[in-house]
Amino acid sequence: MARKAGSHAEITGPKVREEALRLFAQYGYAAVSMRQIAKHVGLQAGALYTYTPDKQALLFDLMRDHMQKVLSGLEDLPEGGPVEQLEWMVRYHISYNLSHKDGVFINYMELRNLSEENHLEISRLRGVYEDAVEAILIAGQERGLFQIPDTRLATMAVIAMLNGVNTWYRESGRLSLERVEQIHWNMVRRAVTGS
Amino acid sequence: MARKAGSHAEITGPKVREEALRLFAQYGYAAVSMRQIAKHVGLQAGALYTYTPDKQALLFDLMRDHMQKVLSGLEDLPEGGPVEQLEWMVRYHISYNLSHKDGVFINYMELRNLSEENHLEISRLRGVYEDAVEAILIAGQERGLFQIPDTRLATMAVIAMLNGVNTWYRESGRLSLERVEQIHWNMVRRAVTGS
DNA sequence: GTCTATAGTACGATAGAC
DNA sequence: GTCTATCGTACTATAGAC
Structure with missing residues (x-):
């Protein structure tokens, strides 16, 4: 052409x-x-x-695309028990976030710069992700694998802990990605199982 | 007058x-x-x-004041073993943050809007806080009370988890402050001790 | 699809009156 | 200590030429 x-x-x-x-x-x-x-x-x-069409739509599209990609990655959640699924979630969350730092960052920082309508949609997508994590915790709790007094609080606590990695991790740093994932999985596992 | x-x-x-x-x-x-x-x-x-003198100085003063108040609160850290000190830190962090939400929030969100010089100073103060938490973890590790593969990573993970509370906690919500503190202390304790 | 030009508005900061 | 007025600059978004 x-x-x-x-x-x-x-x-x-x-x-x-x-x-x-x-x-x-x-x-x-x-x-x-x-x-x-x-x-x-x-x-x-x-x-x-x-x-x-305008600056606001540009921001919203970037944030929505990020969330949609995060959520579509959840389709690879392996079948299996809650423990295996939770380990996968921990590793997926850390590795995805570290390989999409800018997207993660604006989805954290720029929520308040969205119009009310756009804010609602991004919050909804975030809720879907949180629900997916909580579903694993609930399943483990029901089977007696986890000892969690409040699955929603535990969900938020686990996500918050994992999000923290993006604030300090450097590829050139002391710890490999695998090691960071492994240590976090250990902490999360102990936090929800007490063992 | x-x-x-x-x-x-x-x-x-x-x-x-x-x-x-x-x-x-x-x-x-x-x-x-x-x-x-x-x-x-x-x-x-x-x-x-x-x-x-200008808008930048206004932001910096607010952020520095917040960090200085956070740090001066650490003077009340009780004497005693690392386990008792860590519990106090968990409860202090959650309750202080929840009663100073705006200060916490700008110290998180506005770092990048500081001049280089001001950014350095706020980062330094934040480092002092992180060091105080890590000192407790190191003490517990040395006495065999904690099982932590990497005290710096554990410090960042604990702080990140506790920071998460500010994003969802509402006074009118389902859980009391005491209950939130207690559940987080349980998770942190299990994460660092495995019991 | 990209340009130039611009409308209309808002910004941080300062000067000088009171 | 606060006001009014303003300088110089920058902003988002649009119009119309090519």
Whole structure:
């Protein structure tokens, strides 16, 4: 297909999202201007509006895409007992988050910059993830494998602990990813089973 | 002392800080304007500069004050064994954070909006807190009370888990503060001792 | 699809009156 | 200590040319 010089929709669209994600994660949604995003993509600011109706929609799309990818990864949850499933969840959560730091970060930090409608949808998706974790804890509790006084609180505590990894882990650091996963699994296992 | 009408330094100064803290926590530093702060205090924007050299200094002062209060609370750490000290830390962390939500929140969210120099100082203060927690874990490890493969990782994991409470706890909710503290202490104890 | 140009608004910070 | 007024700059978003 013949195409005008400077027309690169298939490349430019993803690049806009990529740069926006990076810049939002680094400086925060409110602190990043459309001009700044455009500059990093190699466009004038006005041209961004070919790819997003406005700045808010750009943020929302990035956050929703992140959550949808996180949730679709849950389809690989292995069959088996709650203990095996919980270990898989711990490792999946840590490794997915570490390989998608920017997405994780904006989903944490930018909730308050969403419109009310968009906020509701992202919170809903987050709830689906929390429910998936809690379902494992409930199953283990019912079979007497776990000793958990409150499965919802335990769910939030486990997720919070695992989220913490992203704040300090460095690939060049002292501990390998496998070791970090393993130590966290040990702590989570002991926290929910007492053994 | 006679005083001009509208002169209220002793009242206005704290009120500026109070409103700034509230607004920064609610909307984010970058999204809040000096005009907005002034309006909530009952001033014109220019008058704010009687109380802070600029917006950045206002943020930094709020964050530093929060960390200094958190750290000065550590002076009440009871003498005794590592297990008793760790329980105290868990309860202190949860209850202090829940009673100073806005301060906790901006110290989490606004690090990236600090100048490099200010960022260094806040990170240093945070490090002092982390070191205090780790010292307890190290003491327990040395006495054979804890079984922790890596005390630094365990420190970060415990702090992350406890920080999570602020994201979901509501006073009007299902669980009392005491119960939340107690359940978390149980999980932390089991995570570090395996019993 | 991207550009230039711009409308309309808001920002942080300062100057000088009172 | 607070006000009014304002400087200089930056913002989101749109219009119209190519």
